[in-house]
Amino acid sequence: MDTATPPGLRERKKQRTRDALLRAALELFTTRGYDNTTVDEIAEAVDVSQRTFFRYFAGKEDVAFAAQDIAHTHFVEAVRQRPPHEAPLEALRNAVLESWDTIEEAIEQVVPLELYLRMCRLTESTPALLASHLRRTDEVFEETARIIAEREGLDVDTDPRPRVAVAVFGGVIRVTERRWGTDGDLSVTAIRALTASYLDAVGPLLTEKWRTG
Amino acid sequence: MDTATPPGLRERKKQRTRDALLRAALELFTTRGYDNTTVDEIAEAVDVSQRTFFRYFAGKEDVAFAAQDIAHTHFVEAVRQRPPHEAPLEALRNAVLESWDTIEEAIEQVVPLELYLRMCRLTESTPALLASHLRRTDEVFEETARIIAEREGLDVDTDPRPRVAVAVFGGVIRVTERRWGTDGDLSVTAIRALTASYLDAVGPLLTEKWRTG
DNA sequence: GAGGCTAATGACAGTCACTGACAATTGACA
DNA sequence: TGTCAATTGTCAGTGACTGTCATTAGCCTC
Numbered sequence: 001m002d003t004a005t006p007p008g009l010r011e012r013k014k015q016r017t018r019d020a021l022l023r024a025a026l027e028l029f030t031t032r033g034y035d036n037t038t039v040d041e042i043a044e045a046v047d048v049s050q051r052t053f054f055r056y057f058a059g060k061e062d063v064a065f066a067a068q069d070i071a072h073t074h075f076v077e078a079v080r081q082r083p084p085h086e087a088p089l090e091a092l093r094n095a096v097l098e099s100w101d102t103i104e105e106a107i108e109q110v111v112p113l114e115l116y117l118r119m120c121r122l123t124e125s126t127p128a129l130l131a132s133h134l135r136r137t138d139e140v141f142e143e144t145a146r147i148i149a150e151r152e153g154l155d156v157d158t159d160p161r162p163r164v165a166v167a168v169f170g171g172v173i174r175v176t177e178r179r180w181g182t183d184g185d186l187s188v189t190a191i192r193a194l195t196a197s198y199l200d201a202v203g204p205l206l207t208e209k210w211r212t213g
Numbered sequence: 214m215d216t217a218t219p220p221g222l223r224e225r226k227k228q229r230t231r232d233a234l235l236r237a238a239l240e241l242f243t244t245r246g247y248d249n250t251t252v253d254e255i256a257e258a259v260d261v262s263q264r265t266f267f268r269y270f271a272g273k274e275d276v277a278f279a280a281q282d283i284a285h286t287h288f289v290e291a292v293r294q295r296p297p298h299e300a301p302l303e304a305l306r307n308a309v310l311e312s313w314d315t316i317e318e319a320i321e322q323v324v325p326l327e328l329y330l331r332m333c334r335l336t337e338s339t340p341a342l343l344a345s346h347l348r349r350t351d352e353v354f355e356e357t358a359r360i361i362a363e364r365e366g367l368d369v370d371t372d373p374r375p376r377v378a379v380a381v382f383g384g385v386i387r388v389t390e391r392r393w394g395t396d397g398d399l400s401v402t403a404i405r406a407l408t409a410s411y412l413d414a415v416g417p418l419l420t421e422k423w424r425t426g
Numbered sequence: 427g428a429g430g431c432t433a434a435t436g437a438c439a440g441t442c443a444c445t446g447a448c449a450a451t452t453g454a455c456a
Numbered sequence: 457t458g459t460c461a462a463t464t465g466t467c468a469g470t471g472a473c474t475g476t477c478a479t480t481a482g483c484c485t486c
Contacts (some may be wrong), residue, residue, distance in 0.1 A: 010482050049436050131348035135340065138347060152423045161423060164414045167388045171380030201377045210365045210374060223453050262465050
């Protein structure tokens with residue numbers, strides 16, 4: 001698919017502008033806050049016009065999730081790569097845990113990992129960003145459900161199980177995110193451990209009794 | 214809490230203005246689409262200034278969810294009223310199914326039920342509204358988790374189970390919504406049945422094998 | 427390596443959601 | 457009836473976007 005032609009000056013320049021805008025935006029968002037940062041300020045920080053910003057990113061929200069999109073892509077890809085013998089929830093579990101490893105490197109190629117992590121935390125505390133984030137993950141889970149359905153040889157629109165399984169999984173991921181975004185330990189190691197322990201809590205939930213009394 | 218004093222002319226007028234704005238907004242949203250409706254048009258339809266609109270509703274999104282908020286409130290209340298002997302997921306299940314009954318009447322007091330249902334469908338197909346909706350339900354589920362934790366005598370910040378249980382439940386609700394908002398049958402009866410059947414699918418999901426081969 | 431083609435940019439004007447400030451109006455109540 | 461306070465309209469301003477058009481700057485050919 002990729003054209004073997006090495007990128008010319010034009011392409012390299014575009015890439016640099018995009019990177020600079022992205023980094024400047026995240027830096028400004030995470031220091032001053034999302035709502036307190038204007039698109040003009042981002043553009044000015046990179047010394048381009050506001051109009052140019054909107055040629056690279058569809059909107060202010062878009063640039064905020066540019067790094068997160070990479071993470072989402074990695075997760076979806078990890079789900080696709082899971083061996084067919086794994087049960088659906090097992091495959092999903094392994095996919096998240098595994099993708100957390102490959103994600104670090106991929107993110108670093110665009111923005112410093114620490115900046116991405118700070119952005120995650122900001123997302124949790126900024127209503128507009130949280131809303132957008134939830135919609136984006138909703139889309140990711142829809143795609144995930146289709147993959148799971150295909151794996152199992154089911155029709156996603158007829159059999160409720162693929163979507164329900166992914167929804168259950170997604171619900172747990174959401175709890176993990178919230179906790180991670182609120183807690184002190186903002187590291188990839190921490191979220192890996194948190195994800196694993198929360199996912200393990202699902203099974204017992206449906207059968208065990210909670211109250212000791 | 215309520216002042217026994219009957220509402221004067223002033224209060225009645227305010228209520229009428231609010232109702233008119235709400236109804237006009239939903240009517241315009243569901244006919245022309247959310248993005249194709251301006252706040253000015255809503256205000257004009259009720260013959261008040263744009264500024265007045267913003268004195269009744271915090272924003273364009275707010276008015277879109279005014280009816281939905283009633284539904285959310287009813288659900289949370291239903292959870293609170295569940296008898297303590299029910300298991301958490303059992304209580305949640307009964308709460309949704311029960312609240313669907315009381316909701317109809319409550320909604321009708323503000324807007325025609327049919328208008329509310331059309332608005333639900335629009336929410337599913339309008340990105341900005343879907344994002345906002347997901348964030349609002351996220352809040353509802355956070356509150357729900359606290360209620361469940363209290364019921365079970367647990368600390369919501371220490372024990373992961375309340376939040377995980379509600380997240381699992383919430384995930385299934387989301388799938389139900391999506392399906393209902395996409396399908397043909399836009400009735401309360403339909404969503405009740407759908408909710409019940411999808412919730413029943415959770416248990417088997419974790420243990421049963423999907424593939425017959 | 428000059429010139430034409432096309433993509434990238436900047437400048438500008440306009441729309442729409444929303445907010446603060448101030449003046450005019452209008453119920454409420456003595 | 458007159459005063460007080462709440463409601464409203466008007467107006468000006470900000471910030472996120474979008475369309476348009478002229479200018480600039482890589483790229484490619486002859």
